Amino acid sequence: MNNDQQVSKTDAAHHSTDRLIRIFGRFVGTGYLIYLLLLIPNIARSSEVVPGWWTPVTVAVVFGSGFAFGAMTFHPSIAAIRIAGSIAASTFPIMAALWWVAWDGTTFDQAGTFLSVFPGLAALAAATVWHPVPAFVHMTVSVVLVQLTNHAVREPFPRSNIVAEIFFAMMFCTVFVAATLAAVRTGRILDATISTTHDDAARAAAATAREVERERFDALIHDEVMSSLLAVARHGRTPSLARQARSALTHLDELTTGTVSETFSADEALAQLRSAATTVDESIEFTVNEGAPELTEAYPADTVRAIAAALAEALRNSRIHARASHRSVVVELAPSSMHITVQDDGIGFDRRSVPPHRLGVAVSIEGRMRQLEGGSAEIESSAAGTIVRLGWKR
Missing domain, CATH: 3.30.565.10 (Histidine kinase-like ATPase, C-terminal domain)
Known part of the structure; x- marks a missing residue:
C-alpha cells in the first residue's frame, strides 16, 4: 500500500470523528463571538482597573484564538483544526494566570473579571480536541483561576463562599464538557467499528475471492480438461474435441491473468x-x-x-x-x-x-x-x- 492509499484509508477511518470535531469547533467559535458582544461593558470596566496591556492582549488572544478555531473547521486538514483547538483551549488559563501578574491590587465591583463568565467555553474547545483527562484538568484549572480572581477583586464587597463558587462552576461546566467528550468518543467508537467492519469485509471478500478462484480452477479442470480426456478416450480425435482441447489450454493460460x-x-x-x-x-x-x-x-x-x-x-x-x-x-x-x-x-x-x-x-x-x-x-x-x-x- 502506498502513502496516498494509507492517507486515504486514515481519512476514511476517522470520518465521523472529524465531522464531530468540525461541528463542535464551529459551535465554540460562534460562542466566542456571542460572548465578546455580550461582555463589551465588562471588558471596558476591566480595562480601567487593570494595567493597560492585559485587557487588549487578553481580548485579542483569547477571543482571537476562539475565532480562529471556528474558522479552521473549514480547513481540509483535521490536524490543523486540532492545533487551532489546542491553542484556543490553552490561551484561556494562560491569560487567566497572567491576570495575577498584571493586577496591582485594585478592587472593583462584585461582577468580577470578564473571563469568569465563560471558562466552560474554553473547556469545550479542550474537550473537542483533547482526551478526557487533559480536558477535565484544563476545566478545573480554568475554573479555579477565574473564581480565585473574582474572590480577590470583590474586596471590600461582600463575598460568597469561594469553595461553593468553584464547585458550582465546576458542576455547570462539567455537564457540557462531559457531553462533548461523550459525543467525540461515540464518533471514535463509530469510526473504529466502521474500520473493523471494513477490515472484516475485506478479509471475507478476499476469502470469497480465493474460494471463487479455487472453484473456477476446479471447474476448469473438470469441465474442460477431464471432459476432453474422457471424450478422447471414448470417441477418439474429432475436430470438435481438438477445438475443445485448445480452448482448455487457453483457459489454463488465462488463470494467471485473473480474468473471468x-x-x-x-x-x-x-x-x-x-x-x-x-x-x-x-x-x-x-x-x-x-x-x-x-x-x-x-x-x-x-x-x-x-x-x-x-x-x-x-x-x-x-x-x-x-x-x-x-x-x-x-x-x-x-x-x-x-x-x-x-x-x-x-x-x-x-x-x-x-x-x-x-x-x-x-x-x-x-x-x-x-x-x-x-x-x-x-x-x-x-x-x-x-x-x-x-x-x-x-
Missing part, C-alpha cells in the same frame, strides 16, 4: 454442456452437430451454465426414474441459438402423477429455462421413453 469470461465461444459452450452431461452419466452418448460450419459466435456464459444445469437435471431424472437402457444428448449450435435434445428409452412418466414436492422438472428444468430470455423447454414422455428439448435464441 462473460461469454463462451462455441467450443467452450460445448465443453460446458459435455461436462454437465458426463458428470451425471459418464457413458452418455453425446453428439454434436458437426454438419454446421465452424462457429465464431460468442454465447452468454450465464446462459450456457443455466442450460448445462437444466441438461444435467434432465439426465439425472432419467437415471433415477426412467429405468432406461440408453440415453443420448444431441447438441446443435447455430449463430445466436442452441438446441439440446435429451432422449432415453425408459418407461416415461405422466406429468399429472408427479407429486407437488417433486420440483426437478418444474423448477430445475422448465423454471430455469423460462427464466432465460429466449429460453424454452419442452418435455414429451410416453411408455416408449422421454424426450427433453432445451432451446435458446438470442
